[in-house]
Amino acid sequence: MTAVAAPNWTAIAQAFREVLGREQVVERREELLVYECDGLTNHRQIPPLVVLPRSTEEVAAAVRLCNQFDLSFVARGAGTGLSGGALPVEDSVLIVTARMRQILEIDYDNLRVRVQPGVINSWVTQATTGAGFFYAPDPSSQSVCSIGGNVAENSGGVHCLKHGVTNNHVLGLTLVLPDASVIQVGGAIADLPGYDLCGIFVGSEGTLGIATEVTLRLQPLPQSVQVLLADFSSIEAAGAAVSGIIAAGILPAGLELMDNFSINAVEDVVKSDCYPRDAAAILLAELDGRASEVAQQIRDVEAVCRQHGARSIAIATDAEDRLRLWKGRKAAFAAVGRISPSYYVQDGVIPRSTLPFVLHEIEQLGQKHGYRVANVFHAGDGNLHPLILYDRNDPGALERVEALGGEILKLCVNVGGSISGEHGIGADKRCYMPAMFSSEDLETMQWLRHAFDPLERANPTKVFPTPRTCGERGSVNSIPVGVELY
Amino acid sequence: MTAVAAPNWTAIAQAFREVLGREQVVERREELLVYECDGLTNHRQIPPLVVLPRSTEEVAAAVRLCNQFDLSFVARGAGTGLSGGALPVEDSVLIVTARMRQILEIDYDNLRVRVQPGVINSWVTQATTGAGFFYAPDPSSQSVCSIGGNVAENSGGVHCLKHGVTNNHVLGLTLVLPDASVIQVGGAIADLPGYDLCGIFVGSEGTLGIATEVTLRLQPLPQSVQVLLADFSSIEAAGAAVSGIIAAGILPAGLELMDNFSINAVEDVVKSDCYPRDAAAILLAELDGRASEVAQQIRDVEAVCRQHGARSIAIATDAEDRLRLWKGRKAAFAAVGRISPSYYVQDGVIPRSTLPFVLHEIEQLGQKHGYRVANVFHAGDGNLHPLILYDRNDPGALERVEALGGEILKLCVNVGGSISGEHGIGADKRCYMPAMFSSEDLETMQWLRHAFDPLERANPTKVFPTPRTCGERGSVNSIPVGVELY
Numbered sequence: 001m002t003a004v005a006a007p008n009w010t011a012i013a014q015a016f017r018e019v020l021g022r023e024q025v026v027e028r029r030e031e032l033l034v035y036e037c038d039g040l041t042n043h044r045q046i047p048p049l050v051v052l053p054r055s056t057e058e059v060a061a062a063v064r065l066c067n068q069f070d071l072s073f074v075a076r077g078a079g080t081g082l083s084g085g086a087l088p089v090e091d092s093v094l095i096v097t098a099r100m101r102q103i104l105e106i107d108y109d110n111l112r113v114r115v116q117p118g119v120i121n122s123w124v125t126q127a128t129t130g131a132g133f134f135y136a137p138d139p140s141s142q143s144v145c146s147i148g149g150n151v152a153e154n155s156g157g158v159h160c161l162k163h164g165v166t167n168n169h170v171l172g173l174t175l176v177l178p179d180a181s182v183i184q185v186g187g188a189i190a191d192l193p194g195y196d197l198c199g200i201f202v203g204s205e206g207t208l209g210i211a212t213e214v215t216l217r218l219q220p221l222p223q224s225v226q227v228l229l230a231d232f233s234s235i236e237a238a239g240a241a242v243s244g245i246i247a248a249g250i251l252p253a254g255l256e257l258m259d260n261f262s263i264n265a266v267e268d269v270v271k272s273d274c275y276p277r278d279a280a281a282i283l284l285a286e287l288d289g290r291a292s293e294v295a296q297q298i299r300d301v302e303a304v305c306r307q308h309g310a311r312s313i314a315i316a317t318d319a320e321d322r323l324r325l326w327k328g329r330k331a332a333f334a335a336v337g338r339i340s341p342s343y344y345v346q347d348g349v350i351p352r353s354t355l356p357f358v359l360h361e362i363e364q365l366g367q368k369h370g371y372r373v374a375n376v377f378h379a380g381d382g383n384l385h386p387l388i389l390y391d392r393n394d395p396g397a398l399e400r401v402e403a404l405g406g407e408i409l410k411l412c413v414n415v416g417g418s419i420s421g422e423h424g425i426g427a428d429k430r431c432y433m434p435a436m437f438s439s440e441d442l443e444t445m446q447w448l449r450h451a452f453d454p455l456e457r458a459n460p461t462k463v464f465p466t467p468r469t470c471g472e473r474g475s476v477n478s479i480p481v482g483v484e485l486y
Numbered sequence: 487m488t489a490v491a492a493p494n495w496t497a498i499a500q501a502f503r504e505v506l507g508r509e510q511v512v513e514r515r516e517e518l519l520v521y522e523c524d525g526l527t528n529h530r531q532i533p534p535l536v537v538l539p540r541s542t543e544e545v546a547a548a549v550r551l552c553n554q555f556d557l558s559f560v561a562r563g564a565g566t567g568l569s570g571g572a573l574p575v576e577d578s579v580l581i582v583t584a585r586m587r588q589i590l591e592i593d594y595d596n597l598r599v600r601v602q603p604g605v606i607n608s609w610v611t612q613a614t615t616g617a618g619f620f621y622a623p624d625p626s627s628q629s630v631c632s633i634g635g636n637v638a639e640n641s642g643g644v645h646c647l648k649h650g651v652t653n654n655h656v657l658g659l660t661l662v663l664p665d666a667s668v669i670q671v672g673g674a675i676a677d678l679p680g681y682d683l684c685g686i687f688v689g690s691e692g693t694l695g696i697a698t699e700v701t702l703r704l705q706p707l708p709q710s711v712q713v714l715l716a717d718f719s720s721i722e723a724a725g726a727a728v729s730g731i732i733a734a735g736i737l738p739a740g741l742e743l744m745d746n747f748s749i750n751a752v753e754d755v756v757k758s759d760c761y762p763r764d765a766a767a768i769l770l771a772e773l774d775g776r777a778s779e780v781a782q783q784i785r786d787v788e789a790v791c792r793q794h795g796a797r798s799i800a801i802a803t804d805a806e807d808r809l810r811l812w813k814g815r816k817a818a819f820a821a822v823g824r825i826s827p828s829y830y831v832q833d834g835v836i837p838r839s840t841l842p843f844v845l846h847e848i849e850q851l852g853q854k855h856g857y858r859v860a861n862v863f864h865a866g867d868g869n870l871h872p873l874i875l876y877d878r879n880d881p882g883a884l885e886r887v888e889a890l891g892g893e894i895l896k897l898c899v900n901v902g903g904s905i906s907g908e909h910g911i912g913a914d915k916r917c918y919m920p921a922m923f924s925s926e927d928l929e930t931m932q933w934l935r936h937a938f939d940p941l942e943r944a945n946p947t948k949v950f951p952t953p954r955t956c957g958e959r960g961s962v963n964s965i966p967v968g969v970e971l972y
Contacts, residue, residue, distance in 0.1 A: 108733075109729065109837075109838070109839035110837045110838060110839050111732070154677060156677070165677050167677065167682070167685075177930070181926055182926070183924070183926045183927050183930050184924065184927060185927065185930075187902070187904070188837060188902050189835055189836075189837060189868065189902070189903060189904055190867075191640060191642075191651050191653065191689075191835075191904075191907075191908075192904050192922075193689070193904065193905060193906040193910065193911045193915075193919070193922075193949075194911070194919065194923060194927075194928075194931050194949065195686055195689075195690055195931050195934050195935070196653070196682075196685050196686055196688070196689060197927075197930060197931065197934070199653075199682050199685040199686065200681055200682055200685065200686055200934075202682070203677075203679070203681075203682060204681055219735075220733065220734070220735035221735075222735070223735065243595065246597070247594075247706065248706070249705075249706035249707075249708065249709065249775075249776065250776075289735075289779075290735065290736075290779070290782060290783070290786070292778060292779070292782040293775075293776070293778070293779035293782060293783075296776060296778040296779060297776070297779075300776070349675055349677075350675075351595075351596045351674060351675060352595070352596060353595035353596050381676075382675065416673070416674050416675070417675060418673070418675055418677075418678050418679065419679060420679040421677070422677075424679065425679045425680070429679075433679075433680065436678075436679075437680060438669070438670065440667055440668070440669045441669050441670060441671065441680075441683075442680075444663070444669050444671075444683060444938075445680050445681045445683065447937040447938060448681050448683070448686075448934065448937050448938075449681070450937065451933040451934050451936065451937035452930075452933060452934075463679075463680070
């Protein structure tokens with residue numbers, strides 16, 4: 001993908017200014033610095049050129065210019081992603097959707113809303129809550145992350161246990177493909193005939209094109225929401241309660257677990273006085289739905305927790321009490337950040353039934369490497385977020401922590417899980433893909449990618465392992481045949 | 487795809503016998519006749535050769551032989567599909583999964599089951615119901631249709647309003663691709679990183695390869711099931727009640743509508759005495775879940791129906807009463823078949839809010855063409871099944887009825903709906919694809935298809951329109967560039 005001669009960025013910027021207008025092009029170094037990383041802050045690359053299109057037509061024009069100058073491109077929403085999906089790539093134009101922030105259509109009758117990709121996740125709920133609706137996927141960055149980024153990364157969130165991840169809420173997309181053509185995929189209704197192109201695009205991390213309009217599913221606001229906090233004297237008991245709740249046919253909106261270390265970190269900082277400091281683990285279960293159902297379900301969740309040895313139960317039925325119970329969970333990452341100079345968040349998935357075993361193994365791995373690991377995560381769907389505490393200023397610490405993070409991912413894969421639950425692969429985890437997928441699987445994904453993008457112009461070097469990005473060691477045997485070595 | 491010289495079927499059959507064994511190959515004309523059509527009985531084609539593999543390896547061996555002899559192939563499960571997806575194609579080997587009927591693994595802890603593709607849909611529930619679980623997608627053919635066919639067609643059913651279609655229940659697949667390679671897609675857990683190859687394969691109607699193992703999601707059996715029957719004096723009121731129920735945040739497991747003509751056809755035959763003969767329409771709502779929730783929801787559904795002018799309400803809480811209320815709905819197609827020499831079932835989807843308008847238009851179209859159209863359908867998800875009554879022996883009647891069916895599909899598309907809800911495109915509706923998808927959309931689907939199958943060996947001529955199958959008229963302008971003219 002590297003041109004033999006370096007691109008002439010002065011001439012290229014001039015061409016973009018002529019087509020898109022001066023205000024839509026960023027080329028001064030001090031302004032480009034803003035875009036040098038996304039939420040994965042240990043990877044940085046200053047983009048050579050940033051463009052800020054305002055419409056599908058302008059995105060298509062930008063991609064057409066990239067093709068004309070033989071340049072690749074990286075799409076970026078709000079830049080909050082945690083796997084480097086929007087990390088700039090050398091000699092690639094960064095196409096930022098931050099000026100595409102219109103809510104284009106709200107159709108309550110058919111429970112859908114059409115938005116531009118730069119619309120912030122929480123705006124969709126804000127715009128529809130007065131009429132009694134909400135948009136379900138709620139990544140913790142929901143007040144700042146964009147719908148386009150959510151689509152690229154197939155984002156999850158606390159409430160995705162019941163309501164599903166982004167993929168379950170995207171009905172249709174307008175796409176600019178890597179050849180600059182514009183197509184519609186999916187539509188206003190679900191489960192269309194033909195190949196599910198909409199389903200492939202969601203979670204493709206910017207490697208198949210750029211979504212320029214997104215039709216989302218709305219849901220009626222639940223009549224009632226209650227939150228239950230249960231504390232356990234062993235993490236195994238808390239894990240068994242999680243399985244017990246699901247097996248009883250109860251599907252909480254969210255079901256979160258925090259371990260003893262996280263509880264104490266939180267209580268040191270937030271002083272909620274809700275989380276018992278001597279608990280091995282707490283579970284937070286949020287139930288939503290019709291009032292009478294929620295009232296019954298909360299009793300059922302309580303019964304299951306008590307069967308599994310819960311020592312105490314607290315239930316919040318009004319908004320103020322709910323916030324009080326959630327406050328510690330929401331502050332957990334910040335609290336851990338206060339007691340440790342640095343921390344590294346991992347994201348992996350395991351089958352629910354392996355929860356006690358995996359948590360025990362993570363503790364062992366932490367001890368082996370000499371790092372403390374805190375666990376705060378979406379227990380209901382087995383989506384772990386181990387937080388590794390370390391000091392960035394220790395020479396070599398980041399590398400050792402990344403190695404520990406990698407061992408945790410391999411553990412997830414070994415028990416039948418996944419190397420990513422909701423943060424994506426991006427630049428961060430591409431070298432772990434061969435741990436999870438066979439070379440045939442990865443090769444099949446490349447077939448698909450090359451069908452859309454034979455020259456790998458859309459978000460090159462991301463998601464898939466290459467010798468350049470992952471080196472020749474170990475994983476090289478799993479590099480798919482036919483991948484270009486850029 | 488047509489070879490210049492006709493294939494030497496004697497030599498080909500001999501090669502298949504040598505590799506797969508004599509018992510796995512069918513070549514006698516009287517035995518081949520069994521496979522000349524699927525549920526779309528007005529299309530027939532005797533296959534030149536049928537093979538009955540028993541394992542992934544044997545399917546791969548069969549596909550390898552097809553490649554060796556430059557032959558295409560068609561996969562067939564139980565042959566109950568209604569769009570001709572498993573209809574044999576001239577000079578193509580028919581690969582039938584009827585001998586792949588093992589349930590390979592049941593994992594209650596993680597709510598999943600792994601099966602071979604020939605396993606019958608209802609067997610999955612039968613095998614797990616004792617332990618308190620079920621498999622949700624329930625096409626009306628569930629006692630005879632196969633899981634492999636369900637995967638190919640992304641099958642729905644009465645209970646898919648709440649529980650989702652097949653796509654929502656397939657966690658992973660073992661696939662034999664058109665080049666005979668074997669890959670795993672998806673996995674035991676949902677929402678894996680990388681492209682959603684599992685999601686593309688479900689509903690691809692046999693054009694991307696053959697699924698040889700399927701990992702399905704199990705659900706806990708609901709504690710309680712209740713059914714409500716409401717009758718209305720106008721079809722508009724029944725349609726408005728459907729929207730009202732969904733807007734109230736209630737998601738019935740199923741929500742079915744029958745019009746006056748269907749009601750009387752059913753009562754003539756079944757004599758259930760449940761369905762008022764003077765009702766313009768009845769709604770049947772099945773609620774499932776925990777006992778207290780269902781009890782509350784049924785009262786809420788009743789209230790919404792009364793608000794929309796329901797004349798009477800009947801509620802069934804025990805199994806016997808439920809069966810009585812469902813009996814007429816389940817017998818509806820057969821009852822219509824009794825009062826008319828022939829009938830033609832259409833399958834389309836519309837946005838729920840357009841229900842009253844569309845039903846009125848269908849009646850007008852029926853009058854214009856001189857045919858009676860009965861409506862019995864999945865109202866909750868807007869999935870229409872208009873039944874056109876006619877006499878197959880009238881010269882030209884089938885062509886006229888197909889034309890009327892086509893106009894109904896165009897009506898669905900015009901209101902923002904779809905040309906297929908759950909029956910698929912197959913051989914039957916490929917010529918309507920350009921009514922729904924632009925040439926760019928269809929071309930993008932061909933990119934994807936050719937990434938897996940550049941020679942179009944898997945189920946050729948199905949799903950996508952070609953000049954040969956759809957003629958040069960009208961739709962030819964929408965034929966995607968690059969489609970081969972076979």
